[in-house]
Amino acid sequence: MTRSLVSVPGTARRGDIVDVRAMIAHPMETGYRMGPNGVAIPRRIITRFVCTYGGEEVFAAAFFPAVSANPFVSFSLVATESGTVGFAWTDDEGQTETASAEIVVS
């Protein structure tokens, strides 16, 4: 089960700068830790985060092992049109989790 939380204002005026936040439950296991009996815990991290607005990529970030578990990203967008703000987190096994929110621009 995906656990993510995204925050986009439900409404905005055209041209407004809006605050966007996205958080996902993920261990961000660095690959540098040892488990019981000295067995290395395999690396498992999200490597790429992408935000789309009206289908177009508007923000992206690369994540590295130093990023904490359950990574939180906050950035701003210019509200241009009503539509879907999409979020996608892809990990190093190639698995992608997604979330979305609607914004109404007047």
Place this chain on the structure above:
Amino acid sequence: MRRPAHGLIVLALLAGAPAAADGIAAGERRSGSDFMAPETQAMQADDTSNPGMLWVVQGAGLWEQGAGASGLSCAGCHGAAADSMRGVAARYPALDAASGKPVDLTGRINQCRTVRQGASALVRESNELLALTTFVAHQSRGMPISPPSDPGLDAYRAAGRELFTTRMGQLDLSCANCHDDNWRGRLAGSAVTQAHPTGYPLYRLEWQGVGSLQRRMRNCMIGVRAEPFAAGSDAFIALELYLMQRAAGMAIETPGVRP
């Protein structure tokens, strides 16, 4: 409390400390969140930045999901948690009529899973059980802690107080030595705080996850190099009962955030 050296520092500080005072004056009680940096307080206060909300979201999903031989979901019997679970966490641990013993919120949820859903018990500190407990406790956020007055709980509460004030471990410190007598102090970088259970289960930045009140107490016991009580044991539940009594009237914060 994680690094053993902390204990040695506190030992030196406490060498001349007075005997345990009986609790903290009502006017002086402060939640652990009061001692945090403004940035951490802001993280807790805003649900879009509080990582504990990820467990609340997971718990909300599990609440609706059928489980066990019955195939029933929590919602199937309890309906909307916002109504049925409001205020519940504020009065746990409570007396379990069947066993005549106190049960904490996590134990009660596991009871519903095994007895009413016909599912296997969830392991304490598993993500699922933490998520359900966090989700249920979250329904009481802002409500005052109101321990039940059930006389059947008195003996257990007294046992909890006894545990809280008894020195333990190789460092020979009681919970009260730190949390009643030295709550204004710092242990290396950390505020000692008054050990109120207001935020649990909560997201600890150091854990990089949500953990229970029992996990927190376990950490403190390891810190004084005592053998921690077993998860779900009578001793931990007695301590929980005493801590809730000691914090009666303070507001539930679940999910809290702590450094």
